[in-house]
Amino acid sequence: MITLTDFMIVSAVLFCTGLYMIVSKQNAIQILIGIELILNAAILNMVAFGKYDRVNNGGQIFALFAIVLAAATTAVALAIILNVYRKYKTIDPGRIDKLRDE
Template sequence: MPLHHYLIVAAALFCTGLAIAITKRHFIGILLGIELMLNAVNINLVAFSRHDPEKLSGQLFALFVIVVAAAEVTVALAIILRVYGRYNTVDPDEVNDLKK
């Protein structure tokens, strides 16, 4: 398959993730949008790595992105649980003050 097919799929996935991250009202939906955007970046990195088979740097960068995404989800879910425990909601619009 040519490189531009991968890039089109990754661009569509990134735009979908961006739209989800902007329009969702819950923290979980925002996290899902961010994860979709990170997966689009991974598709781009692996596609460019496959385009130049002598260098594996794209695949290594994709591995680092996966590790960072896993750490980001872990921290974000801990924050979400903490916010829910304090405010009894996961709606970011309702959590507008630092003290309660």
């Protein structure tokens, strides 16, 4: 049987992997994937605690809203990344030094 500790371990691994991807910041897509992994770790926590809470299903309902919000923010972030790539021909955050036109 899968226990709450197992869910927490998987969630911690997801969170640490996402955090490493954000800190290493090799390109914008990798940063976006890291943010998504951190969000998925939080959603996994909500669902796991909701599973073991017999009184209400608040964790699952809140996780559903978090998934919808994550999908919307990902769409906006990808649009921003595509526009930055069109202008600078790179998605490396270290090489993009100014975002304003002169």
